[in-house]
Amino acid sequence: MAQETLKLVSPSIGNEGRLPRKYTGDGQGARKDMSPPLEWYGVPEEAQSLALVVEDVDAPADSDGPGVPWTHWVVVNIPSGLRGLPEGFSGKEEAMGGEYAGIKEGNNDWKVPGWRGPKPPTSGHHIRFKLYALDQTLRLGNKVTKERLVDSMDGHVVGEAELVAMF
Numbered sequence: 001m002a003q004e005t006l007k008l009v010s011p012s013i014g015n016e017g018r019l020p021r022k023y024t025g026d027g028q029g030a031r032k033d034m035s036p037p038l039e040w041y042g043v044p045e046e047a048q049s050l051a052l053v054v055e056d057v058d059a060p061a062d063s064d065g066p067g068v069p070w071t072h073w074v075v076v077n078i079p080s081g082l083r084g085l086p087e088g089f090s091g092k093e094e095a096m097g098g099e100y101a102g103i104k105e106g107n108n109d110w111k112v113p114g115w116r117g118p119k120p121p122t123s124g125h126h127i128r129f130k131l132y133a134l135d136q137t138l139r140l141g142n143k144v145t146k147e148r149l150v151d152s153m154d155g156h157v158v159g160e161a162e163l164v165a166m167f
Helices: 146-153
Strands: 007-009 038-041 049-056 070-079 126-134 157-166
Touching: 007 126, 007 157, 038 126, 049 146, 070 146
Parallel strands: none
Antiparallel strands: 007 038, 049 070, 049 126, 126 157
């Protein structure tokens, strides 16, 4: 039997690929900065955990510089048997308990843990959701960052999936 390829999707990001406003810093009425629901399929058998990095790949370094990825969310130690994160998950992993309790949210580029939605000054930004299947559970200490995650993943990635949304 052929192994399924790791796939990442969101029921809230439609075929047009737009990230709905309620997941952004601008929001939609009283709802804003909610983490979007995510689902994944085809996790490799050898995966022990999953990690997620969400970045704005079109964020400007400064007014004259080239774009650099701006990190919106880092999530590590997602159990390999879990098949998604529900809408509004960020900040609620301990309250949800069960399989979610061991998940750790890292600091974004605002230097705070959890999801912080995009609020770029112009539209047309690409928000990249990247899911990594890892052959180990990571021990990154109390301060998880994208940089620490990337350094610790070296040689341990057994699958990757990507989802790109527009804002």
